[in-house]
Amino acid sequence: MSKDLTNSTIDRQNILNNPYAIAEIEKAAGIQGIVFEGKTVLLKEQVAAFFEVTSRTIDNYIEKFGDELRQNGYEVLRGNRLKQLKLSLSNLSGDEISFVTKTTALGVFDFRSFLNLAMLVSESERAKLLRQAILDIVIDTINQRTGGGTKYINQRDEDFLHSAFVEENYRKQFTDALKDCVAMGNFKYAIYTDKIYVSIFREKASEYRKILKLDNRDNVRATFYAEVLDLVASYESGFGDMLQQKAALKGSKLTIREVDNLFKIFEAQAHWKPLIEKARVKMASRDLAFRDALHLQLKEYVTPLQREDYERFLGERSKELAERLEEAKDVMKRLKERE
Incomplete structure (x- = not known):
């Protein structure tokens, strides 16, 4: 722009x-x-x-x-x-x-x-x-x-790899909860994923794709910063657990209305507020500075990046994901073994 x-x-x-x-x-x-x-x-x-x-x-x-x-x-x-x-x-x-x-x-x-x-x-x-x-x-x-582009600059952060693997595990728990506890067709996965995104950064996946100019081959979560991935994982873990508890208490799958009401209660919990505000500041500010992408719904959260942010994503400690994968084989093995 x-x-x-x-x-x-x-x-x-x-x-x-x-x-x-x-x-x-x-x-x-x-x-x-x-x-x-x-x-x-x-x-x-x-x-x-x-x-x-x-x-x-x-x-x-x-x-x-x-x-x-x-x-x-x-x-x-x-x-x-x-x-x-x-x-x-x-x-x-x-x-x-x-x-x-x-x-x-x-x-x-x-x-x-x-x-x-x-x-x-x-x-x-x-x-x-x-x-x-x-x-x-x-x-x-x-x-x-x-290396010529900023679409995946988030992956240069040394915290990204761990956050991505942890989030993947919680994503599986969340989708399993939707499958087992919600009486709805397969579109429920996209619907409640979007509800999480809108709750955290006020955009559905399709809107986020447009802002970052992602194509259909791009994985949205592969472009998230570690802090955003951590918060998404927390949402998925917490809401998935709530679904399982309510379905067990009811003795049957939950209706759409019941799930929607549960999510309203879930996202209104006070402990989310500081975490959401932090994630919004990180996403809005970094995307404007690094990707030249403005999230209009988060405009009031944009602040200047500090020197540490540039060192984190452009400096000597930042690396391409391929390098980190090579160095982290043992770490990934331990994470996989926890599944």
Whole structure:
């Protein structure tokens, strides 16, 4: 989907929290600044010159977006740290740094806060071009680290494999409960699976497929994050057990109305609320950042991903499922033996 970085705090923060994309953008940008405390920083005047705007324009953005810029690396130097910066400038000369010698407070942008500003300045053609380059590099970086696609990026999580196998066992218990306890045709499996999905993330399987652009060959659950799989498994285990208890008490299979009423009681239990909210945040936020997929029904749950999320799914600890399967043969054998 098309992103307007000037209008979306979440899209900006998702980029700025992605260390792999930031490293590639920094290589491509080749920004020349001042080496200070082991990193490159830029003065306001240098930033204004790059974007071909006035220093007053930069001041306006700092005033309006100060909290966001400070969160991403902009800071005002004073005291000893300012003295150290002046020492770094001592070998430079010219009008661009002559004003620094007498100042007692000086704002500086590191590369992240410089990019943050580039995603805000609407008056600058250079900033506009940089924004497009940023978006392209972010997409390329994610695709490169995931082998060309993000449909199954969830499977790179080290927790996915265990969650998938555990969920498979609970799925079997759930379908057995439906088979033995519910007086309905085979479509009951799809109906009550959808009820679980709608209860957790407000979408039926068919709606989820459309959002992620899955085809008929794709297994929906193979695209779920570990936290979502765990919650689905909990639903299946708990509701399956409830069906078996009620059917045993009745002495016969349950009617559609009885099962529907049971599910309303089941999903309304208070202990689900924090788990559902967590799962919704994970699904909505990760799918927007990694898969460029917006779940409209979960829009209010979207938050920026943190650095840990990028490390979890793109970093050294993340791996392709095939690698994990090879490494986990013994684990899978033990899980299968529990069935």
